[in-house]
Amino acid sequence: xxxxxxxxxxxxxxxxxxxxxxxxxxxxxxxxxxxxxxxxxxxxxxxxxxxxxxxxxxx
Amino acid sequence: xxxxxxxxxxxxxxxxxxxxxxxxxxxxxxxxxxxxxxxxxxxxxxxxxxxxxxxxxxxxxxxxxxxxxxxxxxxxxxxxxxxxxxxxxxxxxxxxxxxxxxxxxxxxxxxxxxxxxxxxxxxxxxxxxxxxxxxxxxxxxxxxxxxxxxxxxxxxxxxxxxxxxxxxxxxxxxxxxxxxxxxxxxxxxxxxxxxxxxxxxxxxxxxxxxxxxxxxxxxxxxxxxxxxxxxxxxxxxxxxxxx
Amino acid sequence: xxxxxxxxxxxxxxxxxxxxxxxxxxxxxxxxxxxxxxxxxxxxxxxxxxxxxxxxxxxxxxxxxxxxxxxxxxxxxxxxxxxxxxxxxxxxxxxxxxxxxxxxxxxxxxxxxxxxxxxxxxxxxxxxxxxxxxxxxxxxxxxxxxxxxxxxxxxxxxxxxxxxxxxxxxxxxxxxxxxxxxxxxxxxxxxxxxxxxxxxxxxxxxxxxxxxxxxxxxxxxxxxxxxxxxxxxxxxxxxxxxxxx
Numbered sequence: 085x086x087x088x089x090x091x092x093x094x095x096x097x098x099x100x101x102x103x104x105x106x107x108x109x110x111x112x113x114x115x116x117x118x119x120x121x122x123x124x125x126x127x128x129x130x131x132x133x134x135x136x137x138x139x140x141x142x143x
Numbered sequence: 144x145x146x147x148x149x150x151x152x153x154x155x156x157x158x159x160x161x162x163x164x165x166x167x168x169x170x171x172x173x174x175x176x177x178x179x180x181x182x183x184x185x186x187x188x189x190x191x192x193x194x195x196x197x198x199x200x201x202x203x204x205x206x207x208x209x210x211x212x213x214x215x216x217x218x219x220x221x222x223x224x225x226x227x228x229x230x231x232x233x234x235x236x237x238x239x240x241x242x243x244x245x246x247x248x249x250x251x252x253x254x255x256x257x258x259x260x261x262x263x264x265x266x267x268x269x270x271x272x273x274x275x276x277x278x279x280x281x282x283x284x285x286x287x288x289x290x291x292x293x294x295x296x297x298x299x300x301x302x303x304x305x306x307x308x309x310x311x312x313x314x315x316x317x318x319x320x321x322x323x324x325x326x327x328x329x330x331x332x333x334x335x336x337x338x339x340x341x342x343x344x345x346x347x348x349x350x351x352x353x354x355x356x357x358x359x360x361x362x363x364x365x366x367x368x369x370x371x372x373x374x375x376x377x378x379x380x381x382x383x384x385x386x
Numbered sequence: 387x388x389x390x391x392x393x394x395x396x397x398x399x400x401x402x403x404x405x406x407x408x409x410x411x412x413x414x415x416x417x418x419x420x421x422x423x424x425x426x427x428x429x430x431x432x433x434x435x436x437x438x439x440x441x442x443x444x445x446x447x448x449x450x451x452x453x454x455x456x457x458x459x460x461x462x463x464x465x466x467x468x469x470x471x472x473x474x475x476x477x478x479x480x481x482x483x484x485x486x487x488x489x490x491x492x493x494x495x496x497x498x499x500x501x502x503x504x505x506x507x508x509x510x511x512x513x514x515x516x517x518x519x520x521x522x523x524x525x526x527x528x529x530x531x532x533x534x535x536x537x538x539x540x541x542x543x544x545x546x547x548x549x550x551x552x553x554x555x556x557x558x559x560x561x562x563x564x565x566x567x568x569x570x571x572x573x574x575x576x577x578x579x580x581x582x583x584x585x586x587x588x589x590x591x592x593x594x595x596x597x598x599x600x601x602x603x604x605x606x607x608x609x610x611x612x613x614x615x616x617x618x619x620x621x622x623x624x625x626x627x628x629x630x631x
Contacts (some may be wrong), residue, residue: 086195093184093185094362098195099194102199102260103198103229104201107201108264109249113249117304120377121369124369126367135376136382280577284573292564301624301627316577319585320580320584322584323584
């Protein structure tokens with residue numbers, strides 16, 4: 085362990101305002117991409133279902 | 144080998160293959176990034192020169208490496224698409240582009256945040272930063288051209304040509320920027336001149352890089368499936384997915 | 387090729403070379419045809435020059451009219467302005483030929499499309515790059531660029547603008563089928579222009595500072611050689627995609 089306490093860890097030796105935004109945005113972007121891909125898939129499946137129902141009705 | 148490539152060209156087969164491969168990559172990415180994050184943030188020792196600010200390296204380097212690898216992957220996919228007319232390859236290139244652009248931006252963002260404590264400035268026209276910025280514009284160009292054409296075969300080919308032209312130019316741009324940099328300003332800080340990292344520093348970095356690669360693979364496989372659904376939505380097997 | 391055939395290729399403004407004409411003859415016909423079209427358009431070739439002069443004028447107004455300040459930025463400034471002038475002229479490179487069907491004719495010709503494209507780009511360079519290169523030293527005098535840099539400015543622009551024409555033509559070919567390709571074209575092409583800008587402006591800077599411009603000029607030449615080998619095929623491929631999909 086490189087830090088003595090949680091507050092020292094959060095402080096990052098005085099570099100908190102550089103380290104945390106860089107880490108935060110990067111991890112947020114990764115999570116964001118995963119969530120976006122998931123939503124994209126759901127939407128596509130929903131579109132497929134809608135079309136299927138529409139075609140079943142018209143048939 | 145050839146039958147494998149031909150099978151890959153079939154959207155249905157590729158869809159199921161991606162489906163089978165992707166859980167493993169998601170799990171690997173999650174594990175590697177989680178382990179790498181904890182190790183690099185809490186357990187690796189602080190740098191004797193830069194203190195704890197150097198911990199930015201653990202997100203900076205993976206995104207910078209990915210920024211280049213994604214472009215090369217896009218170029219390989221484009222070449223496969225142009226040579227063998229395999230549409231899956233174009234779909235793969237399509238879904239990779241936004242992720243690559245995001246990685247390039249993140250590399251710039253974390254690099255600039257890192258620059259404040261080490262160089263004393265947000266932005267310096269350092270060769271690597273400048274080359275990254277140019278690469279970001281190359282990504283934006285590729286995405287914009289695809290947007291202008293829409294999702295059709297003509298646009299796909301045009302984007303493939305642009306990607307290949309771009310990948311040929313990346314090394315030229317890189318070396319000319321390095322040359323320009325040495326011409327204009329003496330190097331103030333170079334990361335390469337630091338002594339080699341101890342193992343407790345580079346091991347978590349390696350883990351993070353591998354984690355990012357796994358994440359990229361997993362995301363590409365996942366979004367490739369989305370893209371297949373989108374483009375093949377008229378076929379019966381895709382419509383059967385909705386049941 | 388006889389005089390009569392040449393006249394005909396001028397009058398129908400298509401000039402698709404027939405199978406009996408060799409590669410050199412076809413390229414020569416293409417060059418003559420481009421020159422004839424340019425002559426009919428009158429003073430259009432002057433537009434990049436006027437643009438260069440206008441942009442150059444903006445900088446003393448926008449920054450400062452101090453001669454020593456202008457002299458330090460003049461090499462880069464002239465190069466950037468010339469590069470933008472080249473970029474603006476590129477949008478029209480294939481557009482009218484696409485509209486009137488001449489491009490289709492070029493593709494139907496038995497000679498390789500890449501060679502015909504190279505001839506077309508060569509004329510573009512002759513009518514845009516060369517005038518810009520010859521005109522730029524004059525503006526350099528207005529920016530109090532030391533006279534030691536003038537010859538290098540001409541040489542670097544001559545070499546560099548040819549590369550710019552070749553790379554730019556790839557972008558123009560990719561966007562020719564799009565209704566509003568102009569802005570997109572600059573987005574695609576400007577990142578690829580950066581190496582040429584670095585060495586072009588670098589050569590002039592070296593000459594001004596009393597150094598040796600040779601290495602930078604040699605690198606410009608190397609880039610031109612590379613572009614000459616690769617770009618015509620990329621242009622031809624891009625045109626085929628834009629026209630036939």
